[in-house]
Amino acid sequence: MTKIFAHRGAAGTHPENTMVAFYEAERVGADGVELDVQMTKDGALVVIHDETVDRTTDGTGWVKDFTYRDLQSLHAGYKFTEQYSTCRIPLLEEVLAWISGTSLLLNIELKNGLIVYDRLEEKVIDLVKHYRLEPRVIFSSFNHNSMARCRQLAPTIETALLYMESLYQPWQYVRVLGAKGLHPYYRTVTESFVREAHLHHVRVRPFTINSEEAMNTMFRYEVDAIFTDYPEKAKQIKKA
Template identity: 85%
Template sequence: MTKIFAHRGSAGTHPENTMIAFYEAERAGADGIELDVQMTKDGALVVIHDETIDRTTDGTGWVKDFTYRDLQTLNAVYKFAEQYQVCRIPLLEEVLEWISGTSLLLNIELKNGLIPYEKLEEKVIGIVKHYRLEPRIIFSSFNHNSMARCRQLAPNIETALLYMEPLYQPWQYARLLGASGLHPYYRTVSESFVREAHLHHVHVRPFTINSEESMKTMFQYQVDAIFTDYPQKAKQIKKKA
């Protein structure tokens, strides 16, 4: 049964990667949430997608150049200013504390492809263990070295490889890195690909599926999960599928 992960929360209808978007994903009946983690100048783990704050806040500059306190002065309401007055950039800890009181799964994407945040893996794993959420967590990244590192540090937490272009026998590559999930760009996914991955006991969770047509296709392919900005819409389409 294909699970529905709310991409950056319910990012199609609420300010992405904010608590309000995560609350909405739970209300909409998503199975899980996907979010992105970066590190501030003073080592805080913050939930934001871009390496800069320009697109999603009223500030400008690199996440790594701000302290957590600095970032708290920004409004991350993004393009939803007419609906919501103020949304803050959350700490990963804030999200984990909330999610531990729900039954939601959580995909944590480590955003360390461009900036090699020092000890990001150790810090994220430490906080996940603190909340005892290991069975409900998936780590993913476009930085596959980072996923190999997570696997070494916490072999009991699932890792998944994000990628854009088609890969040759990616299930072999996943096994090499100890990953049990492939998170491909959805246009690279075919029914035979999903079947082959499943034969090798590798989960397939494509991103980012927003149109009704692509949702129906992915449900038909029986992928393990989809990442979508519209969890409520996905739930409705899944019911009819």
């Protein structure tokens, strides 16, 4: 049964990667939430997709150059600034504390492809273990070295590989890295690919599925999960 992950929370209708977007994901009955983690100048783990604050807040600059306290003064309302007067960039810990009281799954994407954040993997793993969320968490990244590192540090937490282009027999590559999942760009996904991955006990969770047509296709292929900005719409289409 295909699970529905709210991509950056319910990012199609609420400010992405904010608590209101995550609350909405739970409200509409998503199976899980997907979020992105970067690190501040003073080592705080914050939930934001881009390496800079320019697109999603009223500030400018690199996340790594702000202290956590400085980031708190920014309004992270993104496209929804008029509906939400105050929207902050949350701490990863804030999300984990909240999610531990729900039954939601959580996909944590480590954003360390462009900037190598010192000990990002260790810090994220420590927090996940603190909240005893290991069975409900999936780590993913476009940085596959980072996923190999997570696997070494925390073999009980599932890792998944994000990628954009078609890969040749990626289930062999997955095995080498000790990962359990492939998170491909959805346009590279075919029915035979999903079937083959499942034969090799590899989970397939494509991103980012927003159109009704793409949702129907992915449900028909029986992928393990989809990442969508519109979890409520996905729930309705899946039900139908």
